[in-house]
Amino acid sequence: ALFDELQQRRQLEPTIITYNALISACEKGGHWEKALALFDELQQRRQLEPTIITYNALISACEKGGHWEKALALFDELQ
Numbered sequence: 477a478l479f480d481e482l483q484q485r486r487q488l489e490p491t492i493i494t495y496n497a498l499i500s501a502c503e504k505g506g507h508w509e510k511a512l513a514l515f516d517e518l519q520q521r522r523q524l525e526p527t528i529i530t531y532n533a534l535i536s537a538c539e540k541g542g543h544w545e546k547a548l549a550l551f552d553e554l555q
Contacts, residue, residue: 492524500533508541528554 495518502511515534518524531554538547 503537511537
């Protein structure tokens with residue numbers, strides 16, 4: 477919610493580090509769906525590219541959420 481509010485006010489221009497931190501926080505909190513939504517948002521931003529850190533947190537979030545098929549698909553994207 478805070479992230480969305482700051483973005484709307486243009487007080488925060490997210491970087492890949494911002495997204496990595498948010499996806500990692502979602503992973504640790506068990507919010508795999510929000511992690512995927514953030515990843516989708518990241519991919520829509522043409523100026524930002526996901527890193528190995530991004531994929532690692534996202535794969536872990538999906539695995540912890542019991543969505544190993546999605547985790548494997550994300551891993552395949554890295555290949």
